[in-house]
Amino acid sequence: MFKALILVDNDFINYSIDLTDAAQRLAGEEELQLYGLGINLENQQIKGFDTLICVEEPAIQAKDSRVITDIVQQVHQKYDFDSIFILATDFGRMVAPRLAMRLKAGLVADITAIEVDQQSRKLIRPAFSGNMLASIICDTKPIMASVHPNVFQAEEVTKQPEIVNFSVGQMKPSTIEVLTVTENEKQQDIREAEVLVSAGAGFNEDLDQLTDLAHKLKGTVSASKPVVEQNRAPREIQVGQSGKTVSPSLYLALGIYGSMQHIEGLKNVKDLISVNIDQGAPLNYLANIIVVGDAVEFVAKLKHRLNC
Incomplete structure (x- = not known):
């Protein structure tokens, strides 16, 4: 029996449930017992687990990584899991290393694949700034x-899980205090978009020029890592291993070379159009359609053709 725990992120419940696929892959041919841990879920209906461990403590600050780490540690001490999966969100990145230190366990961050055979279990992640893949046994x-x-x-x-209520033991009180709350303008998450118009270093104009085109295609704008590093786009719209993993129906890549770091951010893309002056760009080998030419000129002509 292989016992796996997934920490449910209240802000990304569906993505947390997706981690059941990772747990299944890691279990290999062993029988899998899937546990979810939810903290203050407020009666949200969650499926996909064999057992859902619920902690309902109104006094717990939802984003207090130290208190959440205490809770996960207590749950592990009771159930003795073979594996623990945590979403690599901003919050998850605070909890995962703290928990690994508590449990004296290794942590493989930002994995992209899992390989299991009779000899070993391997977690695969990009290394050296995404220039190669490392298999960690x-x-x-x-x-x-x-x-x-x-x-x-x-x-x-x-699958409907069995609900188990878990009472936490002695914990240190939360030291987090909310001083102010600022509401940001709601923008479509690029992970939810069916169409992405994505700019790379080869698109050397202002990204605002892509907004009308994206709207015309009923999509949104995204960018590659070099564009974000040039402060031309916010990190929230970055595609890639250090950004977000996307699965659009259409991905229009404008001047994107296609490093491994970027390609790792593309999963199950149905149609990929690559526009690049470099015919040998790595992304071209993944594209359904290749346009060899200047991305800025291509955008101007496409907008004219679409009347936007």
Whole structure:
């Protein structure tokens, strides 16, 4: 029996459920017992687990990583899991290393694939700024991993879990105090978009020029890592291993070279159009359609053709 725990992120419940796919892959041919841990879920209906461990403590600050780490540690001490998966969100990145230190376990961050054979279990992640992939053999437990949202995708999640209420023991009081709250303008998450118009270093104009085109295609604008590093786009719209993993129906890549770091951010893209002056750009080898030419000129002509 292989016992896996997934920490449910209240802000990304569907992506948390997707981690059941990662747990299934890691279990290999062993029988899998899937546990979810939810904290202050407020009666939200969650499927896909064999057992859902619920902690209802109104005094717990939802984003207090130290208190959440205490809770996960207590749950692990009771159930003795073989693996623990945590979403690599901003919050998950605070919890995962703290928990690994508590449990004296290794942590493989930002995994993109899992390989299991009769000899070993391997977690795969990009290394050296995404220029190569590292296969890390895990032979101690618990095997801990953090995973970007949308990297793994669970199918047909219908299983109704057994609900187990868990009472936490003595915990240090939260030291987090909310001083102010600022509401940001709501923008479509690029992970949810069916169409992405994505700019790379080869698109050297203002990204605002892509807004009308994206709207015309009923999509949104995204960008590659170099564009974000040039302060031409916010990190929230970055595609890639250090950004977000996306699965659009159409991905229009404008001047994107296609490093491994960027390609790791593309999962199950149905149609990929690559526009680049470099015919040998790596992304071209993944594209359904290749346009060899200047991305800025291509955008101008396409907008004219679409009357936008």
